[in-house]
Amino acid sequence: MSLRRTDRSLPIALLRARETVMAPIRVMLSQSGISEQKWRVIRVLEEAGPMEQTALAKEACLLLPSLTRMLQSMEEEGLLTRASDARDRRKSIVKITAAGRKVLSDHSDESTALAAALERRFGAQKLETLLDLLDELTERDAPPHTDE
Amino acid sequence: MSLRRTDRSLPIALLRARETVMAPIRVMLSQSGISEQKWRVIRVLEEAGPMEQTALAKEACLLLPSLTRMLQSMEEEGLLTRASDARDRRKSIVKITAAGRKVLSDHSDESTALAAALERRFGAQKLETLLDLLDELTERDAPPHTDE
DNA sequence: GCAATCTGATTGCTTTGTTAAGTAAATTTT
DNA sequence: AAAATTTACTTAACAAAGCAATCAGATTGC
Numbered sequence: 001m002s003l004r005r006t007d008r009s010l011p012i013a014l015l016r017a018r019e020t021v022m023a024p025i026r027v028m029l030s031q032s033g034i035s036e037q038k039w040r041v042i043r044v045l046e047e048a049g050p051m052e053q054t055a056l057a058k059e060a061c062l063l064l065p066s067l068t069r070m071l072q073s074m075e076e077e078g079l080l081t082r083a084s085d086a087r088d089r090r091k092s093i094v095k096i097t098a099a100g101r102k103v104l105s106d107h108s109d110e111s112t113a114l115a116a117a118l119e120r121r122f123g124a125q126k127l128e129t130l131l132d133l134l135d136e137l138t139e140r141d142a143p144p145h146t147d148e
Numbered sequence: 149m150s151l152r153r154t155d156r157s158l159p160i161a162l163l164r165a166r167e168t169v170m171a172p173i174r175v176m177l178s179q180s181g182i183s184e185q186k187w188r189v190i191r192v193l194e195e196a197g198p199m200e201q202t203a204l205a206k207e208a209c210l211l212l213p214s215l216t217r218m219l220q221s222m223e224e225e226g227l228l229t230r231a232s233d234a235r236d237r238r239k240s241i242v243k244i245t246a247a248g249r250k251v252l253s254d255h256s257d258e259s260t261a262l263a264a265a266l267e268r269r270f271g272a273q274k275l276e277t278l279l280d281l282l283d284e285l286t287e288r289d290a291p292p293h294t295d296e
Numbered sequence: 297g298c299a300a301t302c303t304g305a306t307t308g309c310t311t312t313g314t315t316a317a318g319t320a321a322a323t324t325t326t
Numbered sequence: 327a328a329a330a331t332t333t334a335c336t337t338a339a340c341a342a343a344g345c346a347a348t349c350a351g352a353t354t355g356c
Binding site for chain 3 (some may be wrong): 327328329330331332333334335336337338339340341342343344345346347348349350351352353354355356
């Protein structure tokens with residue numbers, strides 16, 4: 001039995017790195033009572049525009065049942081709207097509202113400052129390299145698939 | 149308001165990358181009914197030896213309350229033991245058992261194979277670079293701390 | 297030596313994750 | 327076109343995460 005050292009295990013290393021990076025962001029978000037997940041949802045919506053839930057779930061790294069529940073409360077809070085697609089009435093199109101955008105803009109400066117602080121601490125060049133590697137790893141293609 | 153593109157946001161990029169990497173591992177673990185979190189706990193315990201819960205929580209990226217509850221069931225399952233420290237009876241020292249080690253060895257081969265497959269797909273050199281960057285980012289030192 | 301504070305772990309409550317089942321609308325098959 | 331299948335989302339049920347409050351054992355100040 002010879003498992004990798006945990007700090008050379010990619011899943012664990014990714015998780016630890018994320019915890020480090022998220023710590024100050026969690027502080028920021030907790031002040032306005034918005035969860036990490038809701039923050040991701042509105043960021044994706046703002047970036048990608050109105051979209052259906054399945055795509056949104058994928059982009060925001062959430063499972064559809066979790067998303068369904070969250071969207072219900074977020075709709076009640078007025079952060080977004082849902083409307084069923086005219087062409088395909090199974091689909092519901094989610095769209096960010098002005099109030100949703102306001103949540104983003106309320107935290108925009110601080111969020112940018114945090115990102116800048118990280119960039120200073122870690123190095124702009126390294127950050128670019130890291131992001132490139134992560135994007136490449138994530139590659140929206142087929143999964144590794146070794147067991148067959 | 150100018151937030152980064154989500155794929156250039158480190159927290160989101162880390163999360164998406166992790167989801168990609170974890171997918172096949174989740175398949176492996178689900179077959180033996182062990183959760184991702186328990187897997188991390190026994191890996192850390194095996195690697196670092198007996199340790200108190202606060203340190204274990206940090207290494208395994210869990211909050212103490214979550215860990216407390218997990219340890220209760222893992223102790224019942226015989227994967228580990230808890231004993232209160234003689235010197236400081238607030239602390240409880242967690243130690244992996246033979247049964248706990250067996251869970252690791254049961255998945256050792258497959259786990260190694262998955263890691264190897266990833267290495268082939270992604271490139272050994274890139275993987276090394278990525279792990280180095282992640283380790284450096286995680287750096288067990290003070291957090292960024294910009295708000296003061 | 298006792299009150300106040302700090303630390304490590306636990307418990308309670310709400311939200312989220314997870315799996316499975318269910319519903320409704322589209323698509324495919326025959 | 328009716329039946330069967332697939333797709334998109336929802337609901338349900340239960341485990342786990344996350345946060346706040348609590349408890350017990352140590353430490354510190356007086």
